[in-house]
Amino acid sequence: MADFYSDFHGSFGLTAEQYFYKQVFDAFKANTENxxxxxxxxxLDKIPRELSTGKIINNENSIALEMIASKNGYKSNLWIYGDELNSLQKEVGNLYYKKGTQPALCLTKYFGATHLNEQDLNIAEGGSKKREQYLYNLDSLDEKSLQKVLKYYETPNQIDKNYTESNFKAFRQNIANVRNGGQSDELKNARERANLAGHQGGLDLRMLTQCHYYHNLGNAIGKPNAPSLGLHDVAERKCTEVSKQLIEKVSNGELSPHKAGLMLCTALNAGTEFQRISVAKGYNLENAKKIEELKVAEANRNKPYRRSGGVSY
Structure with a gap:
């Protein structure tokens, strides 16, 4: 039986936030080199989600999860709390993760977006209910454990389908409105914030912001490989160049790894926000938030009833 520890226990004298940003940079460095x-x-053609609830994982946590998933060669973007896995073993039997697995630390904190009536929570209040929690990618489990978990939880594929269809419809309507003379202060402000966030530490990180935006946009509308989204060889080459410049600053001692990770999250999170507004009906993120919550609630209502000792269909 594996111990899928959930709470942050401290590491190398770093605070939880320092560790969080360091893990982002470490994975980013490995991905750049590889x-x-x-x-x-x-x-990675889907938005990161919690396996048990189907909820989207937004903002800085989604950046950390994708960097770690890509570094480890995971094809899944479904994640589950270590605390949930420890509890699940009492019902389905022993679970194990693959050799060399390193869980991702995520921080439970509110994201104060100015265009939301209520602040967004980066991850749902699941797991151990602590502020810092570890999540495991579905692909980090060994084959037998994976089958046990999938038998217990319905994967949120239907939620993704409904989510991308709704986003694509809103995205096309938004484009049509702009072409017909419609203006959006929300979209304009998000674009400006993305541009400003790309200038940090004497580096121009805007290409990273842009590539992250297109990647998220493709996944959000269900067209991850659409050539019209702008990801091509030139963008990849420029993205790699600026990535190496940031890594060099850390190697030279100009930046600590966790400060570089914070810079990355700031630049990429601006791209995430820009993407979310781009697919929100009428560029209103509050509408998008409500639609996503309805889709998740609808899918969860259709899940099989679970009781202690197994799954009842």
Whole structure:
């Protein structure tokens, strides 16, 4: 039986936030060196979600999860709390993760988007209910454990289908409105924030922001490999160049790994926000948030009833 520890226990004298940003940079560095940056990873064609609830994981946590998934060669973007896995073993039997598995630390914190009536929570209040929690990618489990988990949880594929169809419809309507003379202050402001976030530490990280935006947009509308989204060889080459510049600053001691990770998250999160507004009906993120919650609730209502000791269909 594996111990899927959930709470942060401290590491190398770093605080939880420092560890979080360091893990982002470490995975980013490995992906740059191995040419596996998630923006160009065709396997990661879905938005990161919690396996048990089907909820989207937004903002900085989604960046960490995708960087780690791409570094480890995971094809899944479904994640589950370590605390949930420990509890699940009491019902389905022993579970194990693959050799060399390193879970991703995520931070439970509110994202204060100015265009939301209520702040977004980066991850749902699941797992151990602690502020810092570890999540495991579905692909990090060994084959027998994977089958046990999938038998217990319905994967949120239907949620993804409904989500991408709704986004694609809203995205096309938004484009049509703009072409017909419609304006959106929300979209304009998001674009400006993305542009500003790309300038940090004497580096121009805008290409990273842009590639992250297109990657998220493709996944959000269900067309991850559409050539019209702008990811091509030139973009990949420029993205790799600026990535190496950031890594060099850390190697030279100009930046600590966790500060570089914070810079990355700031630049990429601006791309995430830009993408979310781009697919929101009328560029209103509050509408998108409500639609996503309805889709998740609808899918969860159709799940099989679960009781202690197994699954009842």
């Amino acid at each position: 040419q596996t940056l998630p923006f160009f990873n065709k396997d």
